[in-house]
Amino acid sequence: MTDTALPLRDGIGAILSEALGEDVTVDEPGRLTGGASRQVWAAQARTADGTVLPVVLRRDPPGHGDAARMRAEAACLRAAAAVGVPVPAVLASADDAPGIDAPFLLMERVDGESIPRKLQRDPEFDRVRAGLAEDMGFVLGQIHRSAVEELTMLDDRDPLDALEDTYLGLDDPRPAVEIGLRWLREHRPPRRPTALVHGDFRLGNVLVDGTGIRGVLDWELAHLGDPIEDLGWLCVRAWRFGAQPPVAGVGTREHLLDGYERASGVRPTDAELHWWETFGTLRWLVLSRFQAHRHLSGAEHSLELAAIGRRVCESEYDLLLILDLLDEAVAPPEPACTAPTVHDRPSLGEIVALVAETLSDEVAPALDAARARERYLLRICVNLLGIAGRELDSGSDGPVTDLLAAVGCTSEAELAQRIREGSLSYTDSAVRRCVGTAVLTRLVVANPRHAVTSR
Template identity: 65%
Template sequence: MAVTPSRDEGSAEFGLRVEQVDVVEDHEPDVTTLIDGVRAVLGQAVGTEIVTAEIRRFTGGASREVYAIHATDRDGAPVTAVLRRDPPGHGDPARMRAEVACLRAAAGAGVPVPRVLASGDTAPGIDAPYLLMNTVGGESIPRKLQRNPEFEAVRADIADELGYVLGRIHRTPLDTLTALDDSDQLDTIEQIYLGFAEPRPAVEAGLRWLREHRPPPRPVCLVHGDFRLGNLLIDPTGIQGVLDWELAHLGDPIEDLGWLCVRAWRFGASAPVGGLGGREQLLDGYHRATGDRPSADELHWWEVFGTLKWLVLSRFQAERHFGGAERSLELAAIGRRVCESEFDLIDALDLLDPAAPEPVSEPPGATVHDRPSVTEILELVAATLADDIGPALSEDAARQRYLLRICVSLLRISGRELTETGVMSQVRELLGRVDCISEAALAEKIRSAALSYEEKDVRAAVTATVLARVRASNPGYVA
């Protein structure tokens, strides 16, 4: 399961960042080897000798390595391409072959996708399953697509075009795509969630609602699986490329439309379709491509599913750190963003209790310590990092700036949590009203149907616990 592991609605950047990989004579042996491998594969793909090659690595959380290639042939003509490869030693040849098959099949169906130049389970110097594509122009950073003047004209109709492109994807012939997974997506997400052994009332309410309201199944088709801003290249004339097909599978086509409407992919904007347009526009474009117009209820079901899916996958990514598989400040911080999806989920299910109590701050207890207090220390350190140290970093220290922003965020989360000392007593009182000693007990009762997730006191308890987490982690999210 591969998802982008972090998002920052403050900066609204979910696109790829570029880091240059040095190409001077003393570059590291593995980079030199990769460049040599790229030259050979690219030369064979375009039918000419590649004399020089420079690679720049894209970063931003993808599970695969992605490189921009700028090369020249023996006549001095420029040659550009994009390389996707699995991390060496962690390759999945079958999944890469499936992605290649999706790109080729989708291209044949009229979907704007990069053209496959070459692919393989491995190659000398590349040393992992790989995919080489032509370069496609366009922007993928949501903040720029939502705000920059050059995209003003395309913004008016982009939701319609997004629906149209999804319709073309869903009409892709399946005869070359038999290797794709066709398992039930709701079952898959539920099993991942259960693997955490961390019962959550909001998730249990979502699972029950999804089981109780599931729309009739549609004929199986190609589903992109991660169709959203950040995985699209858009220029002022429209969509130029649909990227990142590694989560593609066979399933219900409306899954893609619902995923695109999940709040996480609006990046702080209000419009439901990627922060750029409305659901009706999306359905207009889809009808234009397919002759079919999904109902509002069907789209809503898949939007709820997508919200729950992002919640579970965010927790899955955090588990990579908590479980010891990959020590990472970035992944650990995602654990504090899960509550945002919890809030979105109960909001989408209309389970938010409007009478949920505001947090109460109790006066600090007696202490022998002088000021600054712990909370004051946290804020002082956070402010110094953000206002003094961060701006002093050099312009090429993008990764350090990014990690510093995460550190500042975690320090401020800690400070907010320490000041809301009355929250747990409120939560325990609300849980007691439904005869539960903990959130886990409430989750189990919702799962077993011993309690209805629509019951007033249940809604109050779920809302209070989720809001407590969000107000500590990202108070602006609720506002």
Template identity: 65%
Template sequence: MAVTPASPGPESITLAEGVGEVLRAATGRTIGEVSLRRFTGGASKQVYAVDARDDAGAAVRAVLRRDPPGHGDAARMGAEAACLRAAAVAGVPVPAVLAAANTAPGIDAPYLLMEMVEGESIPRKLHRDPEFAPVRDRLAADLGRVLGLIHRTPLDTLDSLDDEDPLDTIEQIYRGLDEPRPAVEMGLRWLREHRPPPRRKTLVHGDFRLGNFLIASDGVRAVLDWELAHRGDPIEDLGWLCVRAWRFGAPAPVGGLGTREQLLDGYAQTTGIRPAPEELHWWETFGTLKWLVLSRFQAERHLGGQERSVELAAIGRRVCESEYDLLSVLGMLDESVVVPAASEPAATVHDRPHLTEMLDLVADTLTEEIAPTLTAEQQRQRFLLRICVNLLGTATRELHAGPAATTEVAELLGELDCDSEAELAAGLRSGALSYSDNEVRRVVSLAVLSRLEVANPRHLH
């Protein structure tokens, strides 16, 4: 007996088909076949470029942000859409929201569909490419002006946003990791002791940095990624933009693009408010500590066994970069500290080449012979390959370094009657030890510098 196949149900709709249906409803246009291209990066959201054509042959382009299916946060996605709409009314350059909902057939998760805005977000290109030369010198001030517009956005449609104390929140995340770090304890105590008076709460973007806005030859085109937006002290956004991690190797303090004075000039033009350098410094210090804790929090997904990931493992080894940055911004780095020289390879029963030589050889082969064969369409593979090469370099440097630094740190800890860095951290937290003590700064500096010399020595320069 022949059986007529059943019509496909909603469960059989592909993601591209589901996006097409949403586009048709949002634009009122007849949309043809939809193609999707997933962007690399994005720790918590899946982001896709959407390309299609309508029945007249006109291009229809959009960007889809969705939660990973099965791990959605509808309230948070809805708040992100509300922020985009409110910011647009306030004059902030943002993508127009085409659609947002808790789910849709084929999309199967909370999502946000926005217009496609042309522009560049890659820091290296913004720092170096000639096409941005005409605007580069004024970008720091432009970003200050954009932040001013964000902070002037009315809050009457944004009641769902969090307004918790950010210092309490980041300390809670840090304590939850149960990995005491002396540098973090020093930072937390300093921040508690030097906190400036709070300002009136405004809309705070929460992640305003290079990579999260689009730049064209005429300036800032769009501010992206509002998932961390909240109500809070507006200077938080300015300090976050000044954190060294967001300079991506360039020397200028504001995203590698300009000076703090330029940033504050632009901000004052929009708001009439010019924060004192001390206030901006406090929030830059907070942002540095925040990134340190969030980096370690991200790495915990791998280290705690929830998700096996070379990318997250690499983040765990780079936490020391933020430790170094935190000590530097606090003025607590003992620059007289010298990390012990690398030891000679120990005698071994194994044949040559030595282990470090093999690691170097594999890294060189991946970099020089395999990486150039990957195409532009293989961006994810190229990204992972770079991470693998970096981890091989870290392993090689650790083998070269040997136990000398570990031994010297243990000796300095012993002079403070501490058996470990965790015990030193506990003493700093209780107040039994002071971050102003030169011996405390010396041992913390040596431990951090020793980790950094292995993980990423280029960060020192």
């Protein structure tokens, strides 16, 4: 048992003192935003001679640790550093420690910006933004040159099999997922030689300053596999964060491949990249549902994980979009008029909208920068209230029930099963119309701004 009474600050100090061989004091750590899977804390350490050492602690949520996964992450950082990949230096890593109370990884803090919208829009990044897609391709080429002989602890299963296993374990049949799995099985390209795959290389997980990429972060999904998986993942529409350019919202696929070829000597074909982009889109769909399941199953109470559940339809839409399967979809009906009620106004929908507006326009601006975590959670609450208000206004599920009946099904779960067994084909126009309409009906409630007309 660890000494749970030891403050996190003192736990970090003890670890650093042992790692550096000298006494170290640590200021009170501050939790960084994000971290739905892992907690991320930043702190300032000071040695006896006054040297300041900024550090970052990544740890599993106490009580929900995966020690083997954290050990693998540390090994990946060291392997990548050995071939010149810009990564934070690992200071210490262990399965547990007093005050930490979970598997952890302690690293030097690297200066740089990771917030996608700042990297996509702020003037200070104008110069590096023009070459960022190519730079990201180059760094991926470096990663894929890492020696894998010492990384045998990493998962090397077939990624499509692993993804299907995760999906089936959720017991949540979805027609869009079945379509994606079937298409991927039918169009799979030859596999490239095994390499270290980062698994989550995108804006948000790289640090950038005025000179370029300073650090590659968040290696918890690293594994051994086909290196082009990382390239396809970077092109997934979710990681454009609303911007238009297809690679992370900052560049073209050609720029990405130029950088990758320069570092690796390999240039994937357009068809190969498209397959892995499709795989990445399906992967994010399933992982989103998996993360939501952690909350919905009662395993881990989390506002962030719960909110992800309402974003699954974004990836369903993106998957149908990349496979050109939305042409038969029927637009959802306009919101129904409010039904007569015995209750006074404001109505339930008006109350939800008013609370969301007040939190967004008055409460959030009053929280100073030191309360970044609270501001982050408040934004999630506002988004969820918006979803609730739109669902209240949406009324019925529109034509979905009739479209299901037209293909001989009573539910989307039944439709998913029939696509899986092959008794219904996703190329059939009636099936496409039903699946696309159901996804659009969810999307106009969850995030109507996500819908577009082209990929």
